[in-house]
Amino acid sequence: MSYPLPLSPFDGEPIVPEHHAPRGPLQSPLREELSRAKRIVVKIGSSSLTKEDSFITSTEKINHIVDAIATRMGTSDIILVSSGAVAAGMGPLGLQKRPSDLATKQAAAAVGQIHLAYEWGVSFARYNRSVAQVLLTASDIGARDRARNAQRTLDRLRQLRTVPIVNENDTVATSEMHFGDNDRLSALVANLVGADALFLFSDVDGLYDKNPSEPGARFIEEVRTGKDLNGVTAGDGGRVGTGGMATKVSAARLATRGGIPVLLTSAENIDAALADASVGTVFHTREERRLSAWKFWALYCADTGGAVRLDAGAVKAVTAGGNSLLAVGITEVIGEFHAGEIIDIMGPEGEVIGRGEVRFDSAELRGILGKQMEELPEYQRRSVVHADYLSNYASRI
Known part of the structure; x- marks a missing residue:
């Protein structure tokens, strides 16, 4: 699914643009619900995992993310959807820009998946948590029996106190059979496991009606219906990612159709987001539009x-x-x-x-x-x- 927002590229913007006045903690019944959600999916974008001046994974950034996740895991089950495999493989392969051809992209993913899984494993080990890499393709979720197997595996990993780290299997996915971006994948995984909430983290502190670096850009605190998005322009992916604000809005609306509320903010805000959901933009569900698990699968996942x-x-x-x-x-x-x-x-x-x-x-x-x-x-x-x-x-x- 894609929401027809007009595109004007912005990505990699400052977490809070200087011309915006600092906001205090945001509060609402939905934010309270998000803070108490028991089963959540957390999606981390590529730019939140790599160093600012290179295509190398940042141990400091990953540790910060893991610290917040480990704290929340005291009260919630968490599945992590991690982008960054292609980006993590670019440095070791000496690539200066994200590859555009499928073979090089898959080669970078093959290299990067090892580096990324190692970084996550080392960081979670500080909390005596094991990690498991779960690589999915669109056909895995599109076939009902394979989707059930993936669901059972994810459930069992959580029962064993292991952190499932999900990514698209870029090394085998074809241009015709892929999720398109890990934002969409996170929404589908959230539905697959019956999550109570989805948290989308990138490098922008929330949704704005235009490029947040432009004067007069308006922060959107809550999205209740598509009408709240009238006049909003959203950007495409940055230098290391395939997503962007447009894909995050699309993924958020996809998740809410399955009855899963969403919080969208920057990885810099992950502590507050997972603690009390007092930051970022929240997307409401609407009971009259909610799809059953089967109808959601048939409409958005099935082959x-x-x-x-x-x-x-x-x-x-x-x-x-x-x-x-x-x-x-x-x-x-x-x-x-x-x-x-x-x-x-x-x-x-x-x-x-x-x-x-x-x-x-x-x-x-x-x-x-x-x-x-x-x-x-x-x-x-x-x-x-x-x-x-x-x-x-x-x-x-």
Whole structure:
């Protein structure tokens, strides 16, 4: 999912721009909820792990992060999603800028994953905590059985008092099958493990309506709906990362669709963020928009086997009406799939409006397109996608 914010690059800005007056501790019921969350996912960006003047991991920065996490682990279970593998591999390989071709990027990740895991392991050892590296690809979460296995592994690691450190498996992920950034991955992992909160840390102290270094930039304390983002511009990734504020906003809104509140701030603020959530920008959930775990997985994680195209009436029925998808509203079947697979559901112009678990094979479905239920033989009188197993992208605001 991506939220259509216009982009104007900013990354690597000062933690609190000088022209902004210092803010006191922020308070709200949601911040209190975040401070008490029992199962949380913490995502750390690449720039928060490397030295300012090089592509080498910073032991000082990592120790600061681990100190705060270890303190919070006295009351909460924590899963860490760590960027930085590619960045950590650039120094040892003598690369002066982030590689753009896939092979070099994967080579840097292969080298960097070892360095990064070692740094995390040494730092957590100060608190007698072991770490485990969990490398995931989009296909791992996209396949239901593999997603369950990942979930069980993460749960067992936490039971064994080991800190799971999750990263995208850049060494094998292809350009067609990847999460895109670890911000999105953190939102998906938070949903996978049933987290109570997601904390996103980068190098900016929160969300602003424009580049925070510009005079008049307005800090946004809370995001309750998409309307709070009207007029906001957000930047892309910096010199060592692939994310940026736009991807963090997108990830935050993705997590809230699964009912998981989010706090977004800088890694410099991690102590206060994990202690009482009195810093940064918080993103609220909305109960009326909350998706079940299955619908969230089907909509944002699952591999799809094909697609169907609907007429305008059927689009309205399955989105605004919340009805099951019937054969009469389908105009085209795309691809080959079997009953029980997840398929994309498209509007008349080819726009993807949702996903669902199909109840017909593609070959059988082609034979009943556009037919009313009473025109079908008894054994075919069922919905193509039942409403309980259909999730749509409508009502994102």
